[in-house]
Amino acid sequence: MVDSPGGESIDTTVREELGTGTFEKGEEGTSTLKLDLDDHPKSLPLARKWVAVLVICSAALCVACTSSIAAPAEAGESRDFGVSKEVSILGVSLFISGLGVGPLLLGPLSEFYGRNPVYWVSYSLFWIFSWPVAFAPNIGVFLVFRFATGFLGAAFLSVAGGSVSDLFSDEEVGNPMAVYTISPFIGPVVGPLISGFINQNLNWRWTYRIQLIWAFFELVALILFVPETYEPILVKRKAARIRKEAGKHIPSPLELDDKRVLHSIIVSCxxxxxxxxxxxxxxxxxxxxxxxxxxxxxxxxxxxxxxxxxxxxxxxxxxxxxxxxxxxxxxxxxxxxxxxxxxxxxxxxxxxxxxxxxxxxxxxxxxxxxxxxxxxxxxxxxxxxxxxxxxxxxxxxxxxxxxxxxxxxxxxxxxxxxxxxxxxxxxxxxxxxxxxxxxxxxxxxxxxxxxxxxxxxxxxxxxxxxxxxxxxxxxxxxxxxxxxxxxx
Known part of the structure; x- marks a missing residue:
C-alpha cells in the first residue's frame, strides 16, 4: 500500500493504473482524482492544439458570416416573399438576437457535459435548422429558423473561448486567443463579401445553400479534429475508467459538486x-x-x-x-x-x-x-x-x-x-x-x-x-x- 497526498491508503495496483495521477482530500474523507499531467489538454503537441484552435475559429467564422450574409439577399427575399425591406432586415436582426440569448443556456451546459457535446449537438442542429432557411416557403418559416440558427450558433461565442484557454497556458494563450477573438468580428465583414458575389450571379437562396455546405464541413472537422478540453469532464472520465477496471470508488470533483443544470441556467440568466x-x-x-x-x-x-x-x-x-x-x-x-x-x-x-x-x-x-x-x-x-x-x-x-x-x-x-x-x-x-x-x-x-x-x-x-x-x-x-x- 502507498499513501496518497490526502492521507488515504491507495492500492498499489490502483496507483499504477493512475500513472502519475494525484489525489486530493475530498468531502467526508473521500479521495478525489486529479488529471495526469500527460493527459492534460495543455500537454498536447503544439500542432495538434493549433489544428483544434483553427477548426474552432473557422466554425465561429461560419456562424458569424451567417449573421450578415442575409444583408445582400434582402432584396430577393422581399421580392419573393412579398414583404417590405424592413421585414427582410429582420433576417439579420433575429439571427443576432439568437446569438445574444444562446450563451445564457449553452454556457452552463458545457460545465456539466463538456465542450464537445455542446459543439456537436448545437452545430448539428445549426446545420439541420439551416435547411428550412434555405428552402423557406414563406417569410414566417424563414424568420423563425433564422432566430433558431442564431441561438444554436451561439456556442461559439460562449464556449469556444474556454476551449482555447483550456489548451494553452497563460503565457502562451495570447496569440491563439487573438486568432479566436477576430473570428466573430471579421465574420460579419466576410459575410457580405461572399453574399454579394452570390446574389449578383445566382438566386438569393444560394446564399444559404452555400452556407449549408460550409457548415457541414465545419461539423465534420469539429468531430474529427477537436478533442475534449474541459478538465473536470476529463477527470470524470478517468474516474469512471478506474472504477470499472480497478473496482475502486474514486470520485471526480465534478461528481462531488452538488450543482444542478437547471439551477446553473437560472443563475446564468x-x-x-x-x-x-x-x-x-x-x-x-x-x-x-x-x-x-x-x-x-x-x-x-x-x-x-x-x-x-x-x-x-x-x-x-x-x-x-x-x-x-x-x-x-x-x-x-x-x-x-x-x-x-x-x-x-x-x-x-x-x-x-x-x-x-x-x-x-x-x-x-x-x-x-x-x-x-x-x-x-x-x-x-x-x-x-x-x-x-x-x-x-x-x-x-x-x-x-x-x-x-x-x-x-x-x-x-x-x-x-x-x-x-x-x-x-x-x-x-x-x-x-x-x-x-x-x-x-x-x-x-x-x-x-x-x-x-x-x-x-x-x-x-x-x-x-x-x-x-x-x-x-x-x-x-x-x-x-x-x-x-x-x-x-
Missing part, C-alpha cells in the same frame, strides 16, 4: 443582468461594446446607401467595400506580437500581479481609431469624392473595433474573475441587442440626415465613449475596491 444593474464599470464598458457592434451591423445597411446609390456600385462591388474593415482587423491581429511583449513587460513591472486595468491600455488607441475611422468615412461620402477614400477610412475603424473588444473582454474576465462567465454573458446580450436593433433604423436615419450627417452622428457617439478606458485605467482600482462582484 439573471446574474449577468444583476451585474449590469449594480456595476457601473461593467455597464459602461458593455454599452461601449454594444454601440461599436451596433454600428458595425448598421454598416450592412449604410454601405449600400453610400456605395450603391452614391457611387453606382452593384451588389458584388458593395460586398467588396467591406474589405477595408476586414483589412483593419487583420492589421490589428498582426500587431498582437507587439501587445504580447507589452503585457509581458507589464507582468514583470507588477511582479506577476498585473492589475486588470493594464488590459485597458489597448482600448485607448482602439477607441480613438473607431471614432477617427467613422469621421473619415462621414466626410468622404460626398458623390464628388472618390469611392476609395471612405473605404480607406474604414481601415482604422476595423482596427479600432478589434482593439476595443480585445481590451474590454480581457478586462471584464480579469476584473470579475469569480463571475467571468456572467460578465461575458451580459456583454454578449447587450452587444446583440444593439446589433439587432441598429440595422432596423439605418435607412430612415440616412434618409433624414444624409450620409455625412448620419455617419458623423455615429462618430460623435463613439467619441463620447472613447474616454472610458482612460478613465477606468485611472480610477478602476478604486471602483473595484468598493464592488461586491469585482476582485479587489
Amino acid at each position: 439573471y446574474k449577468p443582468f444583476q451585474l449590469l444593474a449594480y456595476e457601473r464599470m461593467a455597464l459602461l464598458l458593455d454599452l461601449w461594446n454594444a454601440l461599436v457592434l451596433g454600428i458595425l451591423y448598421l454598416a450592412f445597411q449604410a454601405f449600400p446607401i453610400i456605395f450603391e446609390k452614391g457611387h453606382g456600385f452593384d451588389v458584388q462591388a458593395t460586398g467588396m467595400s467591406f474589405l477595408g474593415i476586414g483589412l483593419g482587423m487583420i492589421l490589428a491581429l498582426g500587431s498582437q506580437p507587439y501587445w504580447n511583449r507589452f503585457y509581458a513587460r507589464q507582468h514583470r513591472k507588477y511582479e506577476g500581479k498585473t492589475p486588470p486595468e493594464a488590459h485597458l491600455l489597448i482600448g485607448m488607441p482602439g477607441g480613438v481609431l473607431v471614432s477617427l475611422g467613422l469621421y473619415w468615412i462621414a466626410f468622404t461620402t460626398f458623390n464628388g469624392v472618390h469611392w476609395i477614400l471612405p473605404i480607406l477610412g474604414s481601415i482604422p475603424f476595423g482596427t479600432g473595433i478589434l482593439y476595443v473588444f480585445t481590451s474590454t473582454f480581457t478586462y471584464l474576465v480579469t476584473a470579475y474573475r469569480p463571475i467571468a462567465a456572467s460578465a461575458m454573458a451580459g456583454n454578449s446580450a447587450f452587444r446583440s441587442a444593439f446589433a439587432a436593433g441598429f440595422p432596423l433604423f439605418a435607412d430612415q436615419m440616412y434618409a433624414r440626415l444624409g450620409t455625412v450627417g448620419a455617419t458623423a452622428l455615429l462618430a460623435g457617439l463613439t467619441t463620447l465613449m472613447a474616454p472610458l478606458p482612460f478613465i477606468f485605467y485611472r480610477y478602476g482600482a478604486a471602483i473595484r475596491s468598493q464592488s461586491k462582484f469585482a476582485v479587489s
